Structures are given as structure tokens and as C-alpha cells.
Amino acid sequence: MTPYYAVIFTSLRKGNHPEYNRMAQLMENLAQQQPGYKHHESAREEIGITVSYWDSLEAISQWKQQLDHQMAQRLGKSDWYEWYHVRICKVEREYSFGK
Amino acid sequence: MTPYYAVIFTSLRKGNHPEYNRMAQLMENLAQQQPGYKHHESAREEIGITVSYWDSLEAISQWKQQLDHQMAQRLGKSDWYEWYHVRICKVEREYSFGK
Secondary structure, rough: OOOOEEEEEEEEEEOHHHHHEEEEEEHHHHHOOOOOOEEEEEEEEOOOEEEEEEHHHHHHHHHHHOOOHHHHHHHHHHHHHHEEEEEEEEEEHHHEEEE | OOOOOEHHHHHHHOOOOOHHHHHHHHHHHHHHHHHEEEEEEEEEEEEEEEEEEEEHHOOOOOOOHHHHHHHHHHHHHHEEEEEEEEEEEEEEEEEEEOO
16 A cells, blocks of 8 residues: 555676575565565566565665665675665555556 | 656566567657656566656656557557556655766
8 A cells, every 4th residue: 555665776786696696585584574574576687676665764774774784785885786776765656457 | 866756667478479579669769758757777587677767747647648658558458468567656765886
């Protein structure tokens, strides 16, 4: 039910770090345990787009500050991403077809 | 500069229609000519995620009603997509790394 919040994370990876997939899976599991987490969707082709959905801005802020997630953010900057862009959005309306 | 607007379009395609890519390219070109269009980003793996960015809700509404786009929306329902989900969002904050 709107309104709720979306974090659009777009990124370009650099190289292929073996620990990336394990850390991505770990972060996914941790995010799911955060208060206010709803769900997320992800696809990567030339660039990667991950959108996570949250109940509130406060839930997003808490996830940003979670300690393991902060470590992943540091590794993201030093090792994994050429660039990334984070957009915090309020979902105002939505509609769907076929589900 | 925030605030601006994002349309998150997530979808699952059905089959592989030969005219899909041509129509997708045509819609991309048409969207770029719409008033208020900023840019878009796209990736498809299991599901597809396309996020387009707009100056205002009015610009999004005009694009939804554009005639060629309406035809594409009908074909999307009849031929191309198992399901899709559209979320209209206000981008409230953003930050980036490395670009």
C-alpha cells in the first residue's frame, strides 16, 4: 500500500571478485532481517539495478547504518564498484498487470 | 537535483517476440522526445527492471497517454509480458560514488 519507500541502487562492477557473490547474498539475508524491510528486486546486464522496498525512511536509515552493511559499503567502494548511485524514493502510486 | 520523479517498471517477459526489441527501441526514442524526460536505465536477467527519470508527475502522465506508447502498452499486455509492475516515485535524496 502506498506510500512506502524504494531505494534504487544502480552500479557498474569492476572486475570479478570471488567474494562478491557471497557478500551480496549475506547482505540480502541481513536486509531481510531489518525492521521495515519489504522486499527487493535485482537485475544485472551492462549495469546492475537493485531496488529494495521499505516501510519508512527511518528503516532505510537504520539499514544504511547497520555495522555489517557498513563494512560491505566500504568494500564496495574499494573493491567492487566502478561507480554506484543511490536514490531514496517515496512510492506514491503503483499499478500492475498479470499478477 | 531532487526532487524529481522515477518510474520503476519491473516485468517478466513471455516468449521471445521478434518485434519486441524494435518496439522497445522505438519507445526509448519516443520517450526521449517527451517534455520532462531526463534519462533511463535498464537491466534484464530473470526479471527486467527499467527505471526512467522525469521532471514532474505531469510529464509521466503525458508519456503514459502518448498514442504510440498506448499501442505498445496494449501489445505489452497481449503479447510480451507475463506480468509487469509500475511504481511512480518521488526521488527525495540521492548520492553516488565514483562518478
